[in-house]
Amino acid sequence: MVIEADRLRAEGRDLVDFGVGEPDFPTPAHITEAAITALRQNVTKYTATGGTRELREAIVQAHHRELGSGYKVPECLATMGGKHALFNAISVLVDHGDEVILPAPYWVSFYDQITYAGGTPVVVQTEEEQGFGLSLAALEAAITARTKVILLNSPSNPSGAIFTPDTFRAVLEICKQRGIWLLSDECYVKFLYDAAPYSVASEPGSKDFVVIAGSLSKTYAMTGWRLGFALAPAPIVKAMINLQSHSTSNPTSFVQKGALAALNGTQAPVAEMLAEYRRRREIIVSGLRAIPGVTCVMPAGAFYAYPNISQLLGGKGRPATAMEFSTRLLQEAGVVTVPGEAFGTQHHLRFSYAAAVPVIEEGLRRFAGFCSQLS
Template sequence: MFDHLLANRLQGLAGEAAFKMLAAANRLEAQGKKIIHFEIGEPDFPTAKNIVAAGKKALDDGFTTYCQSQGIIKLREAIAEHVFQYKGIKTEVDEIVVTPGGKAAIFYTICVLVNPGEEVIYPNPGFPAYSSVIRYAGGIPVPVDLREENDFRLDINELKAKITSKTKLIILNSPSNPTGSALTRSDLEALADVIKGKDIFVMSDEIYDRILYDGKVESIAVLPGMKDKTIIVDGFSKAYCMTGWRLGYGIMHKEIAQNVTRLLINSNSCTTHFVQIAGIEALTGPQDSVGRMTEEYRRRRDVIVDGLNAMDGITCRNPKGAFYAFPNITGTGLKSSQVADYLLNEAGVALLDGSSFGSAGEGYLRLSYATSMDNIHAGLEKIQKALRKMISTAK
């Protein structure tokens, strides 16, 4: 009814398939159906007790007020130390902005850097907020396909061919949602070489880099000349199971940080004070739960990938990081959206159509294995049965 009265800039904004599928699954659950959830990218572990206790104490201690818009100094100091320890990047507190979630850091970064008509290169399939916010900012989304034969890593030569005089920003996401792929040091070196001497920034979304099964964390920001051109996006949701706390951050040149903060002041004033105190505990307290959780994800990954590979018409690569399996279903002859709908309604399994992450995701499904081993076994069995039925009726 009000469509014609809404601001034009909203036209670019999309929803997110994971939340849509969750809502559809919840509707079925409300009707009494049992659903196995593989759709939402959320750790199934609780926030560690020491972090919860720090949050509660901060509430009791009265940290219920506004605070510095850029983030409280103690948290920014803890982030600087953490980033040095894990990513080998030396950074100062004025280069860090604390945000209400990593997603807010993505939103602010794109809005601060991208003018209408400027191009932003991003991975396809990729996290849906990238293309959506690029369009919202008036920018032109320029997808680069992640190909299975390249282990879903960005092909830097293909990316190079997409750079024009209008390119403003390149988005990286390693380990990647939805493919679980990870960029190698040589990919990053090749990219750094391609943009050397050009006024192009890189937004490197590293939110899954603590959930890496092999190899070591690589950030493009450590390469010569890249720190000032890189905006690192990170957050507490995945590594510390703090999705609902809404805590993330960006690391960037201090001039960009000042402008991201300006946008934050105008939209959010600051990130929740007591949540930031809990964030200090997350970074400075015991880290063993992160390692234990990643080992559990590895066990689940092995089960889900083997189970998917055993199904007719399906092949699945081993994700290198994050907690998503991204099986290729082209051998079934079925469309991804058809399969996702059928599995939800006929088998009670909620997972995502790969094409909801971009056109290059057609022919794939995304399953989050941030769920119990029992659910994984039961879900695989249901998928297997339902697919057999679907394929035989399609013949």
């Protein structure tokens, strides 16, 4: 869809873009200033592969302060983005023939990273009517002797759904009993609307079974900076650093200084962004729900809405699949979305509402017009 959108844009088409999964806010100034100062001071050389000690300390302290974990520096490494943390973790944890349980809808890269590591993704559908909640019975039914990892992402890209602390605790218990790793992607953990941020790493006795992948990308509007991290038992961190040392080496030196300012500095910009996302969430979800044939679970976090369009699929003149729906929506109404097939479900579209309110309103108007021709 992105390629088609780029083609149409090059032709001069005016598009409303709900496709991009990144904040539309600038990086807060104090973070940018810290990196500029670092550049001026020639912080332009290699650092330790897993990040400077001061950054790793700042990461474990921030995670302790905000999410109640108890990691030490040897249990932490900085990476070039959250995706890189996940890639290193999956590469280290997953061997050929291992299975990784992946609740759907899932973020696209999980599936490919598992496959690339030689593993098999075992997809477990979540329950949309329960707000995309995870059925423990379905999860347990998917476990085999080859299950190595259960991968949870809360809040979720693409649904914005969260798994409750009770669900995390139950999954952790299963992991402890069966000797399975719980890989938790906390990319959107600070963007929660109705609940306090939660990490499974705050649970007593969790450390030996849990790997946390984190990112500064969305929290601090730093997607282009490429700074993420992982928290895990020291031998896993050591293996991840080894892998990193022979692939990317350290995260960019002056970016690490910006990251330090992000973690240690004021968190007010995060609260401001969250307040604005909340406002947009109300507008987009109520707009989507008002369209005949569209239903939408209220996202509990992140900045995505994941409406169900099954009532508008199939039959004369209608798209047969979400993919076809998304393509026609783009071509006929100039609205960019991502079809659910990319995330392992068949009847949804992902709308990112990291866009200004007038853009969201215009997109909703066009989307409603397109749907009305079909219903």
